[in-house]
Amino acid sequence: MDKKREEQLNEILALFYFAYRTFTKEPDRILEQHGIQRVHHRILFFVARNQGLSVNELLKTLEISKQALHTPMRQLIEMGYIKSEPAKYDRRVRELRLTEKGQKLESQLSNVQRSKMNEIFKEVGSKNEEVWKEIMKKIIDNE
Amino acid sequence: MDKKREEQLNEILALFYFAYRTFTKEPDRILEQHGIQRVHHRILFFVARNQGLSVNELLKTLEISKQALHTPMRQLIEMGYIKSEPAKYDRRVRELRLTEKGQKLESQLSNVQRSKMNEIFKEVGSKNEEVWKEIMKKIIDNE
DNA sequence: ACATATAGGTCAATATTGTTGACCTATATG
DNA sequence: CATATAGGTCAACAATATTGACCTATATGT
Numbered sequence: 001m002d003k004k005r006e007e008q009l010n011e012i013l014a015l016f017y018f019a020y021r022t023f024t025k026e027p028d029r030i031l032e033q034h035g036i037q038r039v040h041h042r043i044l045f046f047v048a049r050n051q052g053l054s055v056n057e058l059l060k061t062l063e064i065s066k067q068a069l070h071t072p073m074r075q076l077i078e079m080g081y082i083k084s085e086p087a088k089y090d091r092r093v094r095e096l097r098l099t100e101k102g103q104k105l106e107s108q109l110s111n112v113q114r115s116k117m118n119e120i121f122k123e124v125g126s127k128n129e130e131v132w133k134e135i136m137k138k139i140i141d142n143e
Numbered sequence: 144m145d146k147k148r149e150e151q152l153n154e155i156l157a158l159f160y161f162a163y164r165t166f167t168k169e170p171d172r173i174l175e176q177h178g179i180q181r182v183h184h185r186i187l188f189f190v191a192r193n194q195g196l197s198v199n200e201l202l203k204t205l206e207i208s209k210q211a212l213h214t215p216m217r218q219l220i221e222m223g224y225i226k227s228e229p230a231k232y233d234r235r236v237r238e239l240r241l242t243e244k245g246q247k248l249e250s251q252l253s254n255v256q257r258s259k260m261n262e263i264f265k266e267v268g269s270k271n272e273e274v275w276k277e278i279m280k281k282i283i284d285n286e
Numbered sequence: 287a288c289a290t291a292t293a294g295g296t297c298a299a300t301a302t303t304g305t306t307g308a309c310c311t312a313t314a315t316g
Numbered sequence: 317c318a319t320a321t322a323g324g325t326c327a328a329c330a331a332t333a334t335t336g337a338c339c340t341a342t343a344t345g346t
Contacts, residue, residue, distance in 0.1 A: 001261070009257040010192045012272075015279040017185075020163045021206070022283050037331075042160075049153045055294060063164070068333055070295070084294095092293040092342045114152040118144070120281045128274045129155075131267065135275050136158040138263045140165050180302075198323060211304055213324070235313045235322040 026112045034105070036079075039064075039072045044098065044106040047082060052095045054087070081105055169255045177248070179222075182207075182215045187241065187249040190225060195238045197230070224248055 001009075027041055039062075046061050047053065053061075059069055076082040081102035087093040098106060121129040144152075170184050182205075189204050190196065196204075202212055219225040224245035230236040241249060264272040 001257070005261070006257065007192075009260055010188075010253075012260050012276065013188065013253065013256055014192070015276060015283070016163070016166065019279040019282040020159070023159065039332075045153075045156065049150075049157070056292095064332095065334065066294075067296080067335080071332090074295090086342095090293085090343070094294070110153075110156065113156050114144070114149065116282065117152055117155050118148070120278055123281070124274065124278060128278070131271045131274050132278050133155065133158060135263055135267060135271070136162040138266070139162040139259065140158070182303075199321095207303095208305065209323075210306080210325080214303090217324090229313095233314070233322085237323070 023113060023116075027109045030109055030112070036075065037072070039068075040076060041109050043069070043072060043076060044081065044102060045110055047096045048098050048103065048106040048110070051097045054093045054095060055084075056093075058096065076102070166256060166259075170252045173252055173255070179218065180215070182211075183219060184252050186212070186215060186219060187224065187245060188253055190239045191241050191246065191249040191253070194240045197236045197238060198227075199236075201239065219245070 024038065028038060031037055031041055042062060043058065046058060050057075055066075055069070055073075059066060062069065073082070073084075077084055080099055083097050083099055084094045085097070087095045121132075167181065171181060174180055174184055185205060186201065189201060193200075198209075198212070198216075202209060205212065216225070216227075220227055223242055226240050226242055227237045228240070230238045264275075
């Protein structure tokens with residue numbers, strides 16, 4: 001790989017890092033006002049996106065331990081953002097859902113990010129939205 | 144914003160999160176073998192990309208405190224990956240550079256990411272590389 | 287019916303990575 | 317020569333994760 005291409009790729013790595021960092025800043029600021037952290041946002045986001053998912057599914061999605069989930073999850077339940085109810089098909093399984101209050105907070109947190117992306121994709125067009133998604137998927141499919 | 148668009152945007156947020164997480168996994172694995180962490184990679188990356196930059200410039204780039212940089216930087220210097228020398232124009236300023244050993248480690252760490260991105264952009268074409276960069280820049284320019 | 291597996295909850299000990307505050311040295315500059 | 321700047325370092329603390337151990341409740345195969 002020649003020097004010039006290497007520096008182009010370095011710019012790309014730096015863009016990825018700075019973009020991700022910028023992207024989480026505003027939600028982090030809002031979270032702080034509520035006395036909670038980024039994990040809480042992730043939990044709210046994935047529960048919102050997949051209402052009724054189980055604790056185990058959430059753990060697999062987040063790739064953290066049961067013990068690491070425990071404290072923030074308990075806080076979200078105690079603060080009334082999330083409700084956890086036994087599944088009908090198997091009462092050992094807890095189905096997680098947002099309360100109305102939880103939906104409001106999740107909206108407030110993620111809308112910053114959704115609006116930003118929506119605005120950008122409106123500028124660059126839906127074909128380029130698909131391009132961006134395709135590239136991100138290729139990064140994830142890492143075999 | 145309608146429900147359908149909201150879910151499309153949720154997919155985008157999830158892709159961003161998963162892509163970033165996947166992207167750092169392999170470097171993290173290599174770092175662990177050397178008994179160091181992700182901050183060390185960031186330091187090596189930005190010093191590599193901008194040889195001779197000052198401690199202060201690095202701090203501004205990373206957006207961490209002097210005290211947070213201190214320990215990993217001292218380790219990198221002690222392990223012989225980075226050298227820190229007074230600048231000619233102002234001897235208070237330390238110019239940071241990679242040693243040969245440091246260049247090897249930085250290559251090993253970042254080449255995983257550079258190769259992956261290079262491969263993907265070879266598949267999707269250089270026009271789409273520019274599209275991806277443009278979108279990431281728009282995320283960063285957050286005014 | 288009972289042994290075993292699974293889903294989930296919780297406490298404790300520890301590690302890592304960051305913060306702020308305080309204070310030090312060396313060098314530059316008005 | 318007073319003051320500002322660049323950088324280094326220690327200490328106290330917070331947050332976020334890990335692993336290990338152990339608990340309850342429920343489901344399932346024999």
